[in-house]
Amino acid sequence: MIGHYTLTGPEDAPVLVLGNALGTTTGLWRDFALPFRLLRFDHRGHGRSAPVEGPCAIEDLANDVVDLLDHLELDRVHYCGVSLGGMVGMWLAAHTDRISRLALMCTTAWYPDKSVWDERIEVLRSRGMDPIADSVVARWFTPAFPADVVARFRADLLRVDVPSYVACCEAIRDMDLRPDLAKIDVPAVVIAAAQDQATPPELARQIADELPDAELYVVGDVAHLAVVEAPRTISVILDDHFGNDRP
DSSP: OOOOEEEESOTTSOEEEEEOOTTOOGGGGTTOOOSSEEEEEOOTTSTTSOOOOSOOOHHHHHHHHHHHHHHTTOOSEEEEEETHHHHHHHHHHHHOSOEEEEEEESOOSBOSOOHHHHHHHHHHHHHOSHHHHHHHHHHHSOTTSOHHHHHHHHHHHHTSOHHHHHHHHHHHHHOBOGGGGGGOOSOEEEEEETTOSSSOHHHHHHHHHHSSSEEEEEETTOOSOHHHHOHHHHHHHHHHHHGGGOO
16 A cells, blocks of 8 residues: 655656655655656655555555556556666566556566575564664665765665565565566666666666566666666656657
8 A cells, every 4th residue: 555655747748657765765756857747656664655564575565556556547657666666667567557668777576695685674673774774775875975865865764664664675585576577568678777786787687688678778886776876867768768658
């Protein structure tokens, strides 16, 4: 269930849904601009969306988006997702007919090493979010990125509901979207960041190689939240990709 969303931009423009990374909110897209009707949302327990009790899978998070589209009476939309948002986008494009064009940014179809998620979950359950905040945020940005922006994202992370965050971590740990990639029959663009430690570029290449219709871009000198560090570069790539359907 998605509690908080915003829908802004020209009413006659195509709708572009923007899916957030784990631990981030709609503020991820604050400095991002494209000439579309932008639908931003917070995952369950993130930002201004209420927590949802119990475990979840990527399918459940994707169905949250389907419910939101139904609520807004939106049939088919463009979709761009970062990290967890990209995983949701892959599931939506493979299992529904709601996505017309897809962008996957700094994401992966699976994690071969599950232990990193087990370790994070153990710390979260025993000690909460604070002990992991610095290491998580350090992977989001390159060292030279402005400290005030980094601090804002760290503060947003600390406000995420811990049980909801744990449920999302388990969903990421347990997912394997590789069999779904061949089912995605819409035009896609895959964007990687050269300095991304969380989802290195080789994981993006694996996705692009398996998608029937995809282009791959690797953006240099940025880390996991490339859309924050290089919004203009990302906007150019996405405008070229999604702009083909603009009236």
